[in-house]
Amino acid sequence: MIDRHAALALALAVACGVAPLAAQQPTTVIVVRHAERAGDAAGDPVLTPMGDVRAQALSNALAFTRLSGIVTTQYRRTQLTAAPTARSTGLTPVVVATTGGTSLHVRAVVDTVRARFAGGTVLVVGHSNTVTGIVEALGGPHLPDLCDSEYATMFVVVLRPGVEPSVVRARYGPEDPPPGAACLR
Numbered sequence: 320m321i322d323r324h325a326a327l328a329l330a331l332a333v334a335c336g337v338a339p340l341a342a343q344q345p346t347t348v349i350v351v352r353h354a355e356r357a358g359d360a361a362g363d364p365v366l367t368p369m370g371d372v373r374a375q376a377l378s379n380a381l382a383f384t385r386l387s388g389i390v391t392t393q394y395r396r397t398q399l400t401a402a403p404t405a406r407s408t409g410l411t412p413v414v415v416a417t418t419g420g421t422s423l424h425v426r427a428v429v430d431t432v433r434a435r436f437a438g439g440t441v442l443v444v445g446h447s448n449t450v451t452g453i454v455e456a457l458g459g460p461h462l463p464d465l466c467d468s469e470y471a472t473m474f475v476v477v478l479r480p481g482v483e484p485s486v487v488r489a490r491y492g493p494e495d496p497p498p499g500a501a502c503l504r
Contacts (some may be wrong), residue, residue, distance in 0.1 A: 344438035346478040348457055349384070351377060351442070351491075352450050352465055353396040366399045369493065373470055376492030377442075378403035380473070386410060387439025390431055392417050392424075397444040404442060417446075425452040432457070450474065458484035466502035471495045 354370035389405055389412040391397040401412050415431050417424045432441055451462040457476045475487040
């Protein structure tokens with residue numbers, strides 16, 4: 320139950336156009352796929368040497384970004400991708416488990432970003448089948464899943480109250496190999 324005084328204060332703030340400071344600031348969400356993984360996708364593989372290079376390249380690309388948080392999954396490949404950035408920023412990644420299917424995971428990531436990092440900048444390290452879903456759930460366009468060979472893609476989603484989100488698709492680190500025949504668009 321909401322306290323009547325708190326409800327009245329909130330109603331007055333809304334009526335006067337005053338919002339909490341975090342809600343007034345844009346929220347920037349940087350969404351990437353984990354770096355190159357070793358071996359088969361099954362199980363919980365670590366990164367390849369190229370994946371380690373890419374993880375460091377991500378940290379370098381974000382060196383002048385003031386991060387408020389990092390979100391990963393429970394898998395080592397996402398955590399290892401975020402590790403250099405976590406070390407350089409002193410942040411402990413928030414783990415959002417992939418249990419319950421892709422759509423539930425995407426919703427859990429977006430809810431975590433909005434609840435814990437509103438008004439800040441957060442790095443989200445996901446998977447080929449969740450990155451574009453997270454972008455879309457944040458208000459970006461519907462995009463196909465990333466190709467299996469696609470690791471260098473970075474999406475930057477800027478959320479501003481009352482304004483359509485802006486989305487930038489960028490590249491970082493080493494170039495991706497050419498996509499396989501199953502992924503030609």
